[in-house]
Amino acid sequence: MTSKSLDYENLNENVKKCQYAVRGELYLRASELQKEGKKIIFTNVGNPHALGQKPLTFPRQVVALCQAPFLLDDPNVGLIFPADAIARAKHYLSMTSGGLGAYSDSRGLPGIRKEVAEFIEKRDGYPSDPELIFLTDGASKGVMQILNTIIRGAGDGILVPVPQYPLYSATIALLGGSLVPYYLEETANWGLDIANLRQSVAQARSQGITVRAMVIINPGNPTGQCLSEANLREVLTFCYQNNLVLLGDEVYQQNIYQDERPFISAKKILMDMGPPISKECQLVSFHTVSKGYWGECGQRGGYFEMTNISPKTVEEIYKVASIALSPNVPAQIFMGLMVNPLKPGDISYERFVRESKGILESLRRRAQIMTDGFNSCRNVVCNFTEGAMYSFPQIRLPPKAIEAAKKAGKVPDVFYCLKLLEATGISTVPGSGFGQKEGVFHLRTTILPAEEDMPEIMASFKKFNDEFMEQYEDHRGYSRM
Amino acid sequence: MTSKSLDYENLNENVKKCQYAVRGELYLRASELQKEGKKIIFTNVGNPHALGQKPLTFPRQVVALCQAPFLLDDPNVGLIFPADAIARAKHYLSMTSGGLGAYSDSRGLPGIRKEVAEFIEKRDGYPSDPELIFLTDGASKGVMQILNTIIRGAGDGILVPVPQYPLYSATIALLGGSLVPYYLEETANWGLDIANLRQSVAQARSQGITVRAMVIINPGNPTGQCLSEANLREVLTFCYQNNLVLLGDEVYQQNIYQDERPFISAKKILMDMGPPISKECQLVSFHTVSKGYWGECGQRGGYFEMTNISPKTVEEIYKVASIALSPNVPAQIFMGLMVNPLKPGDISYERFVRESKGILESLRRRAQIMTDGFNSCRNVVCNFTEGAMYSFPQIRLPPKAIEAAKKAGKVPDVFYCLKLLEATGISTVPGSGFGQKEGVFHLRTTILPAEEDMPEIMASFKKFNDEFMEQYEDHRGYSRM
Incomplete structure (x- = not known):
């Protein structure tokens, strides 16, 4: 059979070379497990709404009105949309041509x-x-x-x-x-x-x-x-x-x-x-x-x-x-x-501030819970999340775990993250997807799971990690960075 | 001064090489003229809503509800959204995760x-x-x-x-x-x-x-x-x-x-x-x-x-x-x-069919008006628009017009289209942007202007074209393809 233009061996080599770990092996395995009915906590990607964060009400009202401009002439529109959302929708529609x-x-x-x-x-x-x-x-x-x-x-x-x-x-x-x-x-x-x-x-x-x-x-x-x-x-x-x-x-x-x-x-x-x-x-x-x-x-x-x-x-x-x-x-x-957010005095202002502050303050607490949680685990050290949406703990893998990974044909941190996924449903991204110093291992997780679920997730992580370390440590110590 | 990474001479050559005529010289000139207050008929790009086509109501209702899912719990939602739009929004939201x-x-x-x-x-x-x-x-x-x-x-x-x-x-x-x-x-x-x-x-x-x-x-x-x-x-x-x-x-x-x-x-x-x-x-x-x-x-x-x-x-x-x-x-x-459009019996079905048929039938009439209009012009021949959204008439430019274009440093069809734009406000794309046989010239226009404006637009085109031909023809004939 002749080899065809879109057969793998004929593709643009640069396409084949590139890797995108955030949706790589771990994500694909997590998707499979989910299909099989396992409960997966997707912390591989900074996707807040997928983990239950509610959208801010005001911007959604404005965009909904822009999508349905005929509502602006509906005498009942004021029953379900506030006046400032209506005004803002008109403002943005006037910027478009059509x-x-x-x-x-x-x-x-x-x-x-x-x-x-x-x-x-x-x-x-x-x-x-x-x-x-x-x-x-x-x-x-x-x-x-x-x-x-x-x-x-x-x-x-x-x-x-x-x-x-x-x-x-x-x-x-x-x-x-x-x-x-x-x-x-x-x-x-x-x-x-x-x-x-x-x-x-x-x-x-x-x-x-x-x-x-x-x-x-x-x-x-x-x-x-x-x-x-x-x-x-x-x-x-x-x-x-x-x-x-x-x-x-x-x-x-x-x-x-x-x-x-x-x-x-x-x-x-x-x-x-x-x-x-x-x-x-x-x-x-x-x-x-x-x-x-x-x-x-x-x-x-x-x-x-x-x-x-x-x-x-x-x-x-x-x-x-x-x-x-x-x-x-x-x-x-x-x-x-x-x-160009709402200003004090706007009808929807207080709600907007309440919603946005609620999200940010909760993220701040979650960053702390997560850092503390990781630092309470055996062979795990983690800097505090000053900003962004991620925690990037270092996992100090014992030599035996590294050997086991090699035997399984896996990069050591991929091996660890796969085991974590299978045991707990927590879908993370191995540090090797982001790059790290030779011989040092990490994982990335978002800080986005719902605040009320955090303690349980961290407990589940700790249980897995500490058992993993128990299994693979030779109790004679190993090199630290 | 040192030459810097994002200075023109250092850019990726492939970026410099590519051309996109639909938003090229003609479009840029039309945008300038519009800023100066001239009325422009943008027929350079198949952008129906920009020329007054109204969006179909039902899909916009569904997407507006998807943007504002909190409306689905609002007791007044039924006052401004039909039940099938509400059901469809729930259907699609259930497919998302968040x-x-x-x-x-x-x-x-x-x-x-x-x-x-x-x-x-x-x-x-x-x-x-x-x-x-x-x-x-x-x-x-x-x-x-x-x-x-x-x-x-x-x-x-x-x-x-x-x-x-x-x-x-x-x-x-x-x-x-x-x-x-x-x-x-x-x-x-x-x-x-x-x-x-x-x-x-x-x-x-x-x-x-x-x-x-x-x-x-x-x-x-x-x-x-x-x-x-x-x-x-x-x-x-x-x-x-x-x-x-x-x-x-x-x-x-x-x-x-x-x-x-x-x-x-x-x-x-x-x-x-x-x-x-x-x-x-x-x-x-x-x-x-x-x-x-x-x-x-x-x-x-x-x-x-x-x-x-x-x-x-x-x-x-x-x-x-x-x-x-x-x-x-x-x-x-x-x-x-x-x-997956509406089906007969759905509440919004008749409106949906009325709206979509209205648009298609009008496009069909406009395709005919435009073809006929072009074919009534001196030195213009045009195939009927069987499908898509464009008319692509051949403009048989007299040798003198081609010479004048050369003097002005323009490709002949660009020269013609620029003159057309300045005279009438009709913004087209020269055939050279799409490719054409050597020595043959075209322009592309969409068939999208409002049906009621069509006769005037075609009259304005004819007036410009026939005067242009009068000006540049030597009345001794020239080669036809």
Whole structure:
């Protein structure tokens, strides 16, 4: 039989090379077990509504009205929709040319991009230009587009933190570029050490790679840390000196669970630093409606803002965006609602604040329960989740467990996570999917299970883990990092 | 000043190379004129709601309820939503795990994929497997994903009809592949001549290109023809013999404006042909919620169905889809509603039929008005729009007009379309954006302006065109194709 175009052996090699662990082997096994009737706790992906988080009422009212504009003329509409939701729906519909069913401009609706710019200005205290803001179908699609604009081939390197969110490794592989890792320091609460960065770039250069961009994820995914102002200054100086465009993945900027280290945007620090750096260093920042206290993942809404990017390049990015015509319009409305929230005095304001504070405060408590839970387990150590939605405990696997994994043909942390899944139904992602130092093992779990379920989940985890350790420890100790 | 990563000269060359005429020079100029206050008739893109088409009521009711699930418990909900919309919203919400705010499986919700499979089975009379159906953010995204899976480099060729929809040329350029054109026969009502195909493949091979896939657009865009059953059989035989995967762009399958040549899917013909071809020939078919009588472009919903593709390849496509997590969920609901419409006896059935028939019948009349209008103009000839949403008249430009265009530094059809835009506000796309035979010129316009505006638009076109011809004709005649 002849081999055909879409037979495996003939596919684009870059497609085959890329890996995406968040929906990899563990997720597929969990889906199978679920089909067989096992109760699965899906903590593999930051998908809050799937774990019971309720959507915020006001934005849903507005988007429902935008979907059904004929309701705006219905005399009974006031019986089930508040007046401010009706007004807001009219506001957003007036920005469209033909409602939610019409393609928007490929960069997104100009009116929403203006609201995003106003949000950024207010957040950072510096001007933001709507013409440099593009709306996207979720932040991931924006990241993919920018990386596609940068990467020309295997000689182009992108600095990516390790551990990292596998969107980056997968996309770089798909585009045929080279991932240049820089390690975050677990013992320094996953801080970024500029010496590691220098070393990574030097090593890449010695291999003939041109490092062209650097990714930061702030707050960190999967690591949960918030970058300090000093750290951000160092990063920007480094990018400036090395002629790198900085990609600032800031999708968790509203998910902060401590007061000592608030979120600060890369754009603000860049502007604070003044010329020449503020006028020279290229930056693209990403945001989303999927995270924060919104968690509107399924809507697929995001934006990116470009700083110090020339009009000619912006035109090229616009051209490529136009091939798929436009980001989905309903999610653009969600983005407008997120960046331009209700104000004190609005009819729905108190409810909105109650709902959003409730979610954030509960996430903060859950971050603490989870960290404490992991740290109470044998051979498990875990930094506190300062921000984002994940806990990333280190699992100190005994040599016998590593041997058993090898025998089973599994990477050791995959082996551990599979056993955890089978025993407890907790679906996590092995640390190897994010990258980790040689011989060190982790897992990532979201902090999203319902607060009332948390104690039981952590008890179930502890029982599994401690028995696992009992089984595989030789009681003679083993090396620690 | 050092040149930076995102400066134009350093960008990915494939990004710079690709062109997307539907939102190219003409669209940008039209947007400028609109800002200056000129009334623009945007017929550059098939965007029905932007030209006044109203959304179908029932699907919008269902999706509005899905966005605001708390309404389902509101005692007043029955005052503004019919019972069948409420039932349908519950039906779709029960398929999600967490409503519209949760990521779905990266292939889309299993329940919707099952409804799509049932629709295909009913349409074609052959089984369809939900596991081989992936939901996408519009059909374009699906096409881009499949082409990315196929194209390995410049040595890989994709057969594309000329004239073609520039999604194909742009995506092939972006992915670094080679477009292999095959010409449609304007004088045979844009039919597909298998001899042209053979010649194209032979020529590509002589240049060292491996032709790996063939694209058909049926009904045609921009050409509007419906492929006959005989033509489809020839195409499938050709693909089978030459080991090509067939990409069937069937997004206009509900837009048919004559009864002689109904839409027939490539899948049906493939199955009709029986083994070995029905079991061997690889096919990927695309559909959307953006066209038909729906026109829900802004929602960005689509699907593709794979036939004779091995599980290993499907896994790879699944993996890549998972990098961006999931297609937007609201549009998945629209897809469900499109493939599983209301049935006689449902409360909202009559309204639904009235609305959808109204749109289709009006489109049919508009297709006729437009064809007749173009054919009444000096030096313009136009095939009837059998299907899809476009009219693609040939404009026989006098030599003097071609000279004037050259002097102005413009491609002749761009020159004509710009003059048309400035004079009348009608924003079209020059034929060169779709490809056309050397020395032959066209423009594409949608048939979407409101029916009541059509006579005036065509009169305005005729006035411009005939004056243009008067100005540039030397009254000594010129060559015709």
